[in-house]
Amino acid sequence: METNNEKEIRKESDIMPEKPDYAKELEAIIKSNASDAEIREQLDDYHENDIADVLEELTPQERKKLYRILGKEIVSEIFTYLEDVETYINELDSEVAADIIESMDADDAVDVLDELEDEKSQELIELLDEESRHDIDLIHSYDEDEIGSRMTTNFIVIKRGVTVRQAMKALVEQAAENDNIGTVYVEEQDETFYGAIDLKDLIIAREYIQLEDLISTSYPYVYAKETVEQCIEDLKDYSEDSIPVLDNDNRILGVITAQDLIEVVDEEMGEDYAMLGGLTAEEDLQEPVLQSIRKRMPWLVILLFLGLGVSAVVGIFEKVVAELTLVMCFQSVILGMSGNVGTQSLAVTLRVLMDENLTMKEKIYLAWKEMRIGLSNGLLLGVMSLVIIGGYIMLFKGKSFLFAFSISGCIGISLAAAMMISGFNGAIIPIIFKKMKIDPAVASGPLISTINDLVGVVVYYGLAWVFLINILHLNLL
16 A cells, blocks of 8 residues: 555656646847847747737737848748738738748648738749749649648659769758758659658668669559548548648659648638538637628528528428327437437448448448437337336336326337437438538537427327327327
8 A cells, every 4th residue: 555655656757747837938039139130040940830829918019120130031930820820921011920930831822822812922923042032832722621722842852863872962952942841752854753762771781782772652642623622531540740742644743742731621620510510610719700600691591591490390290289299298309319429320321431442331330320329229218218218207207107108109209219310320421411412510519400390290100190189099098
């Protein structure tokens, strides 16, 4: 057993040490009266993202002082971490802003320019050098849903057939402009993609080693015209620092880095999350109210009409409600559980459907599996409902054994049937959407829940009408 002293030591070791407040430290350094050289030396110890976080706390004059001290290369890296970069770009002279954008990777420059007003963006593009304009135009030439729009032109490439010494020389020459050097790409003399070399292998290679022996010719790649959705699963399967993006002639145009992949996955998850909530697009805290209303209203209108459909179906079973008012008390149990099962099934299906290699047979099996899970859970909950609700009606409502357990039996059977159908709906609807080339996330939680409400109403009141009224004639008891 632990002694009291050992327990105290263990408790102390469990206490997380407090992290330093970089924002306060940076603000103090930047606002200090130290020389530019001293400030620059101190700021070298901090990450660009931390510096970006503190810009909002500075005055425009202090920010301009900081930009001058750090230089355009460092400032360009800081700007890639900013959420509202437009505010800071507009504070600068156009020539200075263009120099900063020019120093960015092409994909980051595109992101910044896309956040600006069209007039300002065009003004800055005209001030860029020819190479930067070419890279930006290349990325802009692809649609937002194409992987080419997410690539960067920051990569190292060498020709096949050179020696190890020549490859190292080419690497050093290109590294001055391109710092994405973890993987060195190899192309044929006609500029078609041939393979890739890990930087570590190239560094430790002896001069007598044939470069060909270091090249991985089966290195993964994607085509620029492929959609993000098509590529995302394949890209996630490889733990590479970067993956080349090729044109239709197999020439390398750029690369997708690990950071790019994280951003792509984050955006895709954000879009899917928005759709699951019944939104047409993502929202953020600073978004205007009217814009948020426009995003939410389309689905709300659709769901309103679906809800009216559910109410109309309830109206069809008016006789059941009039003669057995007690069944109304337990409607929410059926609708709530069927909606929950459908949403669970939808979440599982959306995750599985991200695999583009899934066969139709596997998709059908998924729907069959979700239906069986829904039925199994429904049977278990149905039996529980039979016992609990039957006992409640008999003891607290003063009804006969036959009446009480006929009602609870109808509820239990309805629960099992509704949950089985809802599990199937939650899987088959997104599968159908996927087949129709519609984003399956459109089968959002509210949509699936409303459809399953309709299923639950039909099943519950249908069984009550057939079983309780027409067969057992409980309305006469």
